[in-house]
């Protein structure tokens with residue numbers, strides 16, 4: 555199973571990805587997590603990404619495409635993977651299509667977690683109380699929602715053309731969202 559979880563910040567991509575990892579036995583591939591690890595370890599990648607992430611902008615396509623390409627080559631991604639937070643631009647989606655074509659594999663579905671903007675701001679502010687994420691504060695979350703609308707939302711029609719999009723209500727309780735995802739996947 556090769557999946558993309560698409561949706562604005564706070565829509566529950568990370569939460570659902572972790573549940574799907576257990577259910578399907580395939581890894582979660584979160585570019586945000588990989589970048590946050592790089593920041594924590596103060597690698598050159600982390601040093602480059604930190605300021606960009608702190609202000610809610612997107613890290614360059616080349617950088618994240620490189621991260622994903624390397625990660626997809628790992629043995630544990632052979633049976634499948636759940637992409638969480640990638641792709642975020644049309645250029646990233648095109649790069650992903652090329653990576654998968656080179657491997658001779660195809661995506662099974664793009665789960666679109668639909669969410670209400672005001673509720674997202676509330677959720678992310680709540681999340682900021684439990685996490686140390688520098689980008690979980692009201693100003694930056696609004697910026698990240700704007701970036702989502704302008705750069706990432708166009709991916710819905712990109713993947714619609716490939717008939718891969720499965721819309722799911724991301725505002726429902728976590729368990730209900732999981733049920734809706736499983737049923738969208740025919741499970």
Ligand code: AMP
Nearest residue numbers: 585586606607611612613618639640642
């Ligand atoms: P996330 O944890 O997915 O919300 O990502 C946190 C931040 O990491 C984003 O706001 C971006 O600054 C950066 N980031 C994560 N994934 C990507 C991506 N695919 N393209 C560009 N920037 C990304």
